[in-house]
Amino acid sequence: MKKEHIDKNRIKEIIKRRLIKIPSKVRKIFPEILSQPKISIKIIITKSYVLIVFLGPEENDRRKKDLIRKKLSTFPGLIAKDNKSKAAFRLEGKNTLITSCTIGNMFSLSLGKDSTAILCDHKQVLDTEEFGHYEYNIELAYVISFGDEINQDSVYKYFDELVAYSIDQWRIEHGR
Amino acid sequence: MEDRKNLYKKLKDLIYKDKHNEVECREYLKYVVSLLVKETFNEDVTYEQECPQYCGRSDLLIRVKVKDEFDDEKTLAYIWEVKAAQCYIFKTETKSRLCPSQYLYKAENQLLHYYNGFYNDRNAQIRLGILHPEQIKFGGIIIGRKDKLVENKHEVSDVKGLYNITRPLREKYFYNDRIKLITWDDILNYLKGKKHTSEEQQISQRIDFKKELSDKEEISESFDFELSRLRNKIKRL
Numbered sequence: 021m022k023k024e025h026i027d028k029n030r031i032k033e034i035i036k037r038r039l040i041k042i043p044s045k046v047r048k049i050f051p052e053i054l055s056q057p058k059i060s061i062k063i064i065i066t067k068s069y070v071l072i073v074f075l076g077p078e079e080n081d082r083r084k085k086d087l088i089r090k091k092l093s094t095f096p097g098l099i100a101k102d103n104k105s106k107a108a109f110r111l112e113g114k115n116t117l118i119t120s121c122t123i124g125n126m127f128s129l130s131l132g133k134d135s136t137a138i139l140c141d142h143k144q145v146l147d148t149e150e151f152g153h154y155e156y157n158i159e160l161a162y163v164i165s166f167g168d169e170i171n172q173d174s175v176y177k178y179f180d181e182l183v184a185y186s187i188d189q190w191r192i193e194h195g196r
Numbered sequence: 197m198e199d200r201k202n203l204y205k206k207l208k209d210l211i212y213k214d215k216h217n218e219v220e221c222r223e224y225l226k227y228v229v230s231l232l233v234k235e236t237f238n239e240d241v242t243y244e245q246e247c248p249q250y251c252g253r254s255d256l257l258i259r260v261k262v263k264d265e266f267d268d269e270k271t272l273a274y275i276w277e278v279k280a281a282q283c284y285i286f287k288t289e290t291k292s293r294l295c296p297s298q299y300l301y302k303a304e305n306q307l308l309h310y311y312n313g314f315y316n317d318r319n320a321q322i323r324l325g326i327l328h329p330e331q332i333k334f335g336g337i338i339i340g341r342k343d344k345l346v347e348n349k350h351e352v353s354d355v356k357g358l359y360n361i362t363r364p365l366r367e368k369y370f371y372n373d374r375i376k377l378i379t380w381d382d383i384l385n386y387l388k389g390k391k392h393t394s395e396e397q398q399i400s401q402r403i404d405f406k407k408e409l410s411d412k413e414e415i416s417e418s419f420d421f422e423l424s425r426l427r428n429k430i431k432r433l
Contacts (some may be wrong), residue, residue, distance in 0.1 A: 028419050040423055042236040043263050059423045066414040093411045094418065105408045108397040115389035124398030127408075145398065148409070168356070173364050177376075184230035185386060192200075 026065055030176045031072065035061065038183045046187075049194040051140055053159040064094060067166070069131055070175055071099065074160040088151040096154065097146050099163065100127035111135035111165065114178075115185045118142060133167025136178055138186045162186070203227055204387040211281035211341050211380040218255075218280040221380065225256065225278070225338070228386050231378070232335055233274055235262040249313035249320075252306065257314075258335065259324060271325045275314060276335035277307040281380035285340040286362055287347035288355065294346060294362040303337040307375065336376030338383065345379075 039054055047055060053074050060080040064071040073095065075083070083089055088096050100107045107130035108123045109116070116137040121128075124145035129137065139161040146154045162182050164170060170178050207224045210217055225232065226243045237260035247254040256276040264270040283299035296304070314320055314332045326332060348355045367377060 028421065032421065032423070035423065037234060038236050041263050043238045043261070043269070045238060046236055057424060060420060061423060062418070062420050064415055064418045066411070068414075092409045094415075096409045099411075101408060101411060101414060106399070108395070109392060113390070114385045116392070117389060118392045119394070121392055121395045122398065123396075126397065126399055146409075168360050171364070173368055176373075177367070180234070181231060181382075181386070185389065187236055188228075188230045189389070189391075 026063075026070060026172055026175055028063060031063060031179065032061075034176065034180050034183060035072075038180070038187065046191075049190045050187075051160050051190075062094065069099065069163060069165040070179070071095070072162045072179070073158055076159065079157065079159075083156065086154070088146075088148070088154050092151075095144070095156075095158070097123070097126070097144050098128050098158070100130045103130055105130070109137075111137050111163070115182065117186070117189050129163065131163070131165040133165060134169045135163075135165045135167075136170075136182045137163045138182060138189075139163070140186075200227070200387050200389075204384060207380075207387065208384055211384070214282065216280035216282050218278050221281060222256065222278050224383065224387075225276075228383055229258060229260070231383070231386050232258055232276060232376075233260050233272070234333070235260070235272065237262050237272075238269070247310075249310050250317070251309045251313055254306075254310035254314075256335070257324075270327070270331060272331050272333055273314065273324050273326055274333045274335035275307065275311050277303040277310070277337045279303050279337065279339035281339075281341040282344060283339050284344050284347040285377075285379070286345065286359060288350040288352055288358075291350045291352055292358070294355075294358050296366075297347060300337065300339060303339060304375075307334065307337060334374045336371070336378060338378045338380065340379045342379065342381045 053059060053076055056076055058077055060075045060077060062073045062075060105127050107127040109118060109128065110130045110132065112132040112135060114136045118137060119140045122143040122145065125147055128142065128144055139158050142158045142161070144156055148154065162179060164175055164178050164182065203224060207221065210221050222245060229241050240261060242259035244257045245255065247257040254275055255278040258274045258276065260272055261269050262272055279299050284297040285300055286294040287297045289295040311332065311334055315329045321329065345359045346355045352358060363377065371377065
C-alpha cells in the first residue's frame with residue numbers, strides 16, 4: 021500500500037505565515053491557544069487524511085501519560101476509520117467549521133473524499149469497557165481528507181485555504 | 197457586511213449564466229480576500245480593479261498590510277488575473293494529454309506582464325506605498341467552473357482524471373507555490389462553508405469499540421513540533 025508523505029516544513033511555513041506572524045489586532049480574535057508563547061503542533065498522516073492539532077503545553081503533557089492514547093489512538097474517537105462506524109458529522113465538501121461541540125461514545129467525524137474541516141473548542145468523550153471514562157479537548161484542529169483532488173502534492177494548498185477560511189470565520193464572529 | 201449565504205446565491209447565479217460576465221463576478225472577490233492573499237492581514241484592505249500598467253490594465257490588485265520579519269507593518273500588493281467562469285481551463289491536446297485553453301494561456305501571459313510591470317515601475321510602487329519591489333506579489337488566475345474544466349475535443353472518457361493530473365503538474369512545476377489557480381467554484385465553496393456550533397451528540401451507554409478506535413496501523417507518519425510566538429522578538433532584543 022502506498023504510504024502518504026507530506027513535508028512538515030511546508031505545513032509549518034503555512035502555520036507561521038497565517039497564524040503566528042500576524043498583526044496584533046488580528047491576534048485578539050484568534051482562539052486563545054494561538055496567543056500562548058509556546059504551541060505544540062501534532063501532525064498525523066494516514067492514507068486517507070491529514071490531521072493537524074494545536075495543543076497547549078498542559079494538555080500535551082497530560083496526554084503523554086494516557087494509556088488509551090498509547091495503546092489505541094492519539095486522538096481516540098475523533099475520526100472514524102470507515103463509513104460504517106457511527107459518527108456525529110459526516111464531512112462532504114470543503115470548509116466545515118465545527119465549534120464548541122461535545123461528542124460522546126461515537127466518532128466525531130466520518131470523512132468523505134476531498135473534504136476539509138476545522139475543529140474549535142471540541143470535546144470528545146468516551147466510555148470504554150477497557151479504559152473506562154476518557155475525555156479530551158481539542159482547542160484547534162484542521163482535517164483534510166485525500167481524494168481525487170486532494171493528494172500529497174496538493175494538500176498544502178488546501179490546508180492554506182482552510183486556515184484562511186478559519187481566519188475569515190473568526191473575523192465574521194467578531195464583526196470585522 | 198452582506199450575509200455570505202446571499203453572496204453565495206448571487207455569485208452562483210452569475211457564474212452559471214451562459215454569457216461571459218467576469219466583470220460582475222469580480223465584485224464578489226472582495227469578500228474572499230483571505231483566499232487571494234497568502235498572509236494574515238490587518239483590516240484595511242485596498243481593492244483596485246483595472247489597474248493601469250504600461251502593457252495594459254491589470255484586472256485586480258489587492259493591497260494589504262501585514263507584519264514583517266521585525267514585527268513592523270509592511271504593505272504587500274497582490275496581482276490577479278480574472279477570466280470568466282464560462283471559459284475552459286484546459287483542452288484536450290491528444291487522447292491522453294491536456295494543454296491550457298487559450299483563456300488560461302492568455303491569463304498566464306497577462307499576469308506575467310502585469311507583475312513584471314509593477315515590479316519595475318517605481319512610480320506605481322510609490323503610489324501603492326510599496327517600499328521594495330519584493331512587496332509586489334503574484335496572486336494568480338481565477339478562471340472556469342466545474343463543468344468547464346476541460347474542452348473535450350477528443351472525447352476522452354476520463355477527462356476529469358486527466359484534469360486531476362494536469363492541474364497539479366502545472367501548479368507544482370510552473371506555478372511553484374507563487375501563482376494560484378482558482379476556479380469560480382472554489383470561490384463559491386469558500387463563501388458557502390458549513391457550520392456546526394454548540395451541538396451535543398452523545399450515546400449514553402458504555403460501548404466497546406476498541407477495534408474501531410485503534411488507528412495505530414493506519415498512520416503513515418506523525419510528528420510533533422513546537423512553535424514559539426516570541427522567537428522573533430527575542431532575537432531582536
